[in-house]
Amino acid sequence: MKDAILSHLSENYPWKDRLHWFASIGSTNDHLKELARLGAPHGTAVLSGRQTDGHGRRGRSFHSPEGMGIYLSFLLRPRCRPAQLMHLTCAAAVAVCDAVESSVGIRPGIKWTNDLVAGRRKLGGILTELSLTPAGMVDYVIIGIGINCHQQAEDFPSEIRDIACSLDMVSGKQNDPAALAAAMLEHLTGMNKELLSGKASILSRYRADCVTLGQEISLVRGDDVRHGKAVSLDEEGALVVAFPDGSIETVNSGEVSIRGMYGYV
């Protein structure tokens, strides 16, 4: 598989010697975190065809069965303060949409902030994690991406069967995870180049892909659930929500999750 991924990378891809492939692993994010602690350089990537402990935000598990998807984590070491990276997950989501579009010919939507969707079902997810130096600067960030590739509806566990989909399901053809992995590595490399200088442009592309905007949503904060409308995205990627009483709140992804009023999206 590693050779297949390498064969799809362009001649100019800068970090071919920083790819780590595992047929099976606990979590690509967790493994890459360990490599980062040991000093792994900018551009290191861990990829796998199966995770036994794949996870998303708030410790939710990410179903990662063998041979069905691609699970990828990418390490960057931007020299900046954490406040300069509030839009990181948005930037990664746009890069993954670009990669899926170039590799499969279908552009996913984004359910704010980190879910990739197609036809109102979840196609994949993104988990970004950040570590700081003792001085409070960014030491490294890890962008973890899981994409469902080959599943049919019956392959998903019953609890997510009605809300999940795969690239094969939405494209009606068999897709190539190696080509998709290479496209994600290329587009994440492109994203890295504009991450600090191109925030406004990244967020305007994110807005165009974000299916949450304009939707009636439920805002979930612990046990508290409020209904409102997602009206816009601010200049850091936070969601602006209008409530029926006329109040407006700007929410960050770390503090709330969003559900559609009538389903997952």
Ligand code: BTN
């Ligand atoms: C989510 O659905 O909330 C995010 C899921 C992110 C899953 C990816 S798969 C590769 C990487 N390794 C993990 O353990 N998580 C991310």
